[in-house]
Amino acid sequence: MTGDEEPTEGRSAPPDAMSRRIAELLTGLGPQGGNEIHAVFVLTVAAELASVVAVDDQDRPVQIVPPEEVMALVRLHREASAARPEGPWWRYLLVVSASGEVRTDYDFGDEPFPDEHLFPAEVYRADLEVFPRDRLPVWLAAYIDHADRQSRPAQTAARAEPGGAVVEDGLPALPLMVARWALLSAAFVAAGSPWGPRVLPALGLFEGAERSGSSLWIMPGDRAVLSGGVWNAPVLDAVYNAGAPMPDLYAGAPAWVANPMLNPRAGTGLLSFCYWWDRGRWYRGDSPAAGEVAAAVPGVWSRESAAAIVAALREDEPGAGAREAALGLVQAADRGEIGRSSLAAVFGEGDIDDAYLQLIMAGVAVDE
Template structure:
């Protein structure tokens, strides 16, 4: 959540409302409480609240806000319509043991937790009461995607064949699979929770800034690479100005369908879709490869992959030349365990090796 912090000495009308809410919650808290943490999630036709008081041992007790408290919270939100961001969606209030009041306001810059996310109709009703000139892309998609990025098998089977664009800037599929596997193994070997991962026939990547992608490898020399760029300007225009949704599947074969698409397609946040078919990459209205770099691990070249892996071993026992050899072996499609061990001498080799096995690039021992 982002916003402002208010002390009890504040003098604005909003400060006064926060202090009154804090006082009422304090009166509802059991004796001996240490702090009160309250979060209120509001829209014009829906609301929820979670309030707990904790004692010095950290034991929490739930507080049920009264009707008076909720009326003040609603008034607080209505007052926030004067802000340039529009009224807040979530309101956090903390009362310390000394009585200091801190507040924070969430305008939707980041997706809400599932338990704080209302149905699209609730947000539509709220926008009818409190119009906004712009929504965060993720929230615009939640309200307005209308399943336009979904491609069920029956729809894909009926699609008119078209002239897809031949995409030459992506590495060939065997190299992409090998490099993706090496990056996955590297992050696993150093014990990092970040970075790409591999499952049989599937590569997954979620970046630290919410961009990400998935790579499905199908029998018959076929694959689908799809994903989303966080705050994609194209989707921003779709959901905030009514621009036309790009036809990411223009010219796609029938096997480019929902089971092979990144989960972002189901929530309207898919930015690109490429498919590999018998030696070539293709795309519909997807952007140029340079525009999706944040959503795909560093598989663009042997050098880019090796640079990322080498950075992971800078402060560890490892061999940079062994890293380069590892990436070269990945491009050939077969990596032996000894090569992995040379690159990550003190790493978690067993789990890293499993990543290569699942990707199909581990040499038989």
């Protein structure tokens, strides 16, 4: 939720008397002409910030600095909201329309706050001392309390106890994973989508639309590390909200499974799986079976899963021809020999150069 967003469904509420009074005061501070005002208030007991923007009669944004009278009302509003089951809100949105209609919305941390609205961890700890909560959103609980427990520096990795890893058969072999990851990356680029996976030399990246994601680091010597996080993973909820022990994701991992090869979620305590490829097999420690992390990995699981995504990127409702063409591309990727013309035949020439570059960087393109 930001200052220019509409209220979030399920979190908005009719304005109360205090909100109407805040709206009246802000309206009096704005430019004349009855234009819209957007206000976002971000509060804890230890820190606060406010962003209030009005629009003048020429549709130009005008920044308003709320006076202490407004901020005092906002603080009272938050204190009153502490009676809600979720506890007091963290962010409060107020919109005043040109006709004077007031809309409000409250953010209880269901999704991570934008960086500009995120306070240091100690600020939230201080707030929780005053307003204790039965549970926190996993991302916020990890932000406050991860204490680098998922970090694996090279020194720690080199001195780790051997053994404890198990074979993971739910993932495709590394060459097939790399090829399909690259093809899906090329397909999303060719379709003009800012979403989906991407590749760089020796690295595959994926961030899903629902905040799950992973990275695939490919190393010399036929080695690789696939790690990431499933959004609101139950195992992390248990760690941060119920005091369960942190799973040993690196149990039995070799020394080269270390911080530089781990998804950035390891640095924020939100890593929920880690697998490594060594001697022609995938292994894992206390990570879940691969089928449980599908939301955080692109559709590389089989030829069919990859082809279905490629076909859907070509046509909203792909017919037999689109599905057959997509499967042909996946088969060519599995062989490591996709030509530029094959990719263009499916997606056209629109953004084909950037798309083809994805295949080149992954080593599955062939010259024609």
